[in-house]
Amino acid sequence: MTDWQEKALRDLEGLSFSLNKPMAELTTFKIGGPIDLLAEPATVSELERVLDFCAAHKLPWMIIGAGSNLLVRDKGIRGAGIKLAGEFTEWAVNGTTVEAGAGVLLADLAKAVSERGLSGLEFACGIPGTVGGGVYMNAGAYGGEIADVVVKVQAVKEARGAVWFAKDELGLGYRLSRFQTESDLVITKVGFNLRPESAELTRARVDEFTRARAGKQPLEMPSAGSVFRRPEGYYVGPLIEAAGLKGFTIGGAQVSTKHAGFIVNTGGATARDVLSLIAHIQKVIKERNGVDLIPEIKVLGEE
Numbered sequence: 001m002t003d004w005q006e007k008a009l010r011d012l013e014g015l016s017f018s019l020n021k022p023m024a025e026l027t028t029f030k031i032g033g034p035i036d037l038l039a040e041p042a043t044v045s046e047l048e049r050v051l052d053f054c055a056a057h058k059l060p061w062m063i064i065g066a067g068s069n070l071l072v073r074d075k076g077i078r079g080a081g082i083k084l085a086g087e088f089t090e091w092a093v094n095g096t097t098v099e100a101g102a103g104v105l106l107a108d109l110a111k112a113v114s115e116r117g118l119s120g121l122e123f124a125c126g127i128p129g130t131v132g133g134g135v136y137m138n139a140g141a142y143g144g145e146i147a148d149v150v151v152k153v154q155a156v157k158e159a160r161g162a163v164w165f166a167k168d169e170l171g172l173g174y175r176l177s178r179f180q181t182e183s184d185l186v187i188t189k190v191g192f193n194l195r196p197e198s199a200e201l202t203r204a205r206v207d208e209f210t211r212a213r214a215g216k217q218p219l220e221m222p223s224a225g226s227v228f229r230r231p232e233g234y235y236v237g238p239l240i241e242a243a244g245l246k247g248f249t250i251g252g253a254q255v256s257t258k259h260a261g262f263i264v265n266t267g268g269a270t271a272r273d274v275l276s277l278i279a280h281i282q283k284v285i286k287e288r289n290g291v292d293l294i295p296e297i298k299v300l301g302e303e
């Protein structure tokens with residue numbers, strides 16, 4: 001145990017946290033070595049305690065949502081991971097306005113509000129991330145994205161407390177938000193504005209998107225969704241499939257036989273397997289089509 005890990009046992013007493021937690025347990029890829037400290041604050045003041053602790057010990061920290069867009073390297077992450085719990089997993093509806101904690105699962109929220117005949121979040125019913133991760137990535141599907149429905153975001157900054165940002169301050173673009181460059185901001189709460197509609201219609205849309213996804217994506221296998229950003233003028237899946245790479249395997253990492261834009265963990269894949277496979281796909285597609293495939297997933301941690 002390091003010096004600061006011993007101090008964590010004392011200074012973070014009363015808070016939910018663990019040491020050396022395998023990131024494989026916190027990511028949908030089920031890959032990744034241990035993170036030194038995983039803290040699960042339940043309130044803004046607990047979150048501030050964790051941020052103060054990290055500042056006092058000069059520890060790098062990051063927010064871990066549902067880990068559905070992460071590839072963590074095999075030696076894990078030095079520093080702290082913060083997983084929002086407690087009040088951050090609550091949400092409330094007021095008319096057509098929804099306020100959700102950043103730790104709420106986006107798909108659960110999308111389905112629940114659609115059941116009530118509130119339209120706008122149906123596109124997110126199959127996105128396995130949190131509300132915070134959804135804003136961070138400006139997640140989207142089936143022609144919709146977070147930018148269409150978000151109206152404000154509350155974020156906490158070390159030693160500065162909670163601040164609300166209006167939609168036009170969020171820097172939203174294709175899989176882009178200001179939070180990707182301002183990594184000292186923790187998204188804590190998100191306000192959405194939805195449209196009233198017949199619950200029959202919103203429910204039908206959720207069913208349609210759920211069926212479409214299950215038919216096309218390898219949801220039965222661990223993955224981090226689409227590996228690459230969509231390049232101008234192309235769809236990634238067909239591009240990789242046309243190059244004959246569907247099913248191509250390195251170690252435990254495989255180009256999905258169902259959707260070539262996904263890499264799946266067939267069991268025991270290491271981050272090194274996935275990174276080698278990504279590099280191979282990039283090389284083949286560059287040679288064949290002259291296209292640079294840029295990863296959409298976030299790669300973290302030590303080799």
Ligand SMILES: Cc1cc2nc3c(=O)[nH]c(=O)nc-3n(C[C@H](O)[C@H](O)[C@H](O)COP(=O)(O)OP(=O)(O)OC[C@H]3O[C@@H](n4cnc5c(N)ncnc54)[C@H](O)[C@@H]3O)c2cc1C
Nearest residue numbers: 065066067068069129130132133134139140141187224225
């Ligand atoms: C099967 C599958 C299907 C998918 N389909 C889609 C899809 O259709 N569309 C799509 O856009 N994505 C899709 N994804 C990718 C992924 O679900 C999204 O990118 C999602 O928004 C990530 O959210 P998360 O909570 O899992 O974030 P994580 O993967 O945990 O983190 C991603 C980044 O967000 C940051 N972050 C998370 N929460 C916060 C916060 N509260 N404050 C500050 N930073 C934060 C993290 O630090 C990290 O840098 C899919 C993934 C899978 C596995």
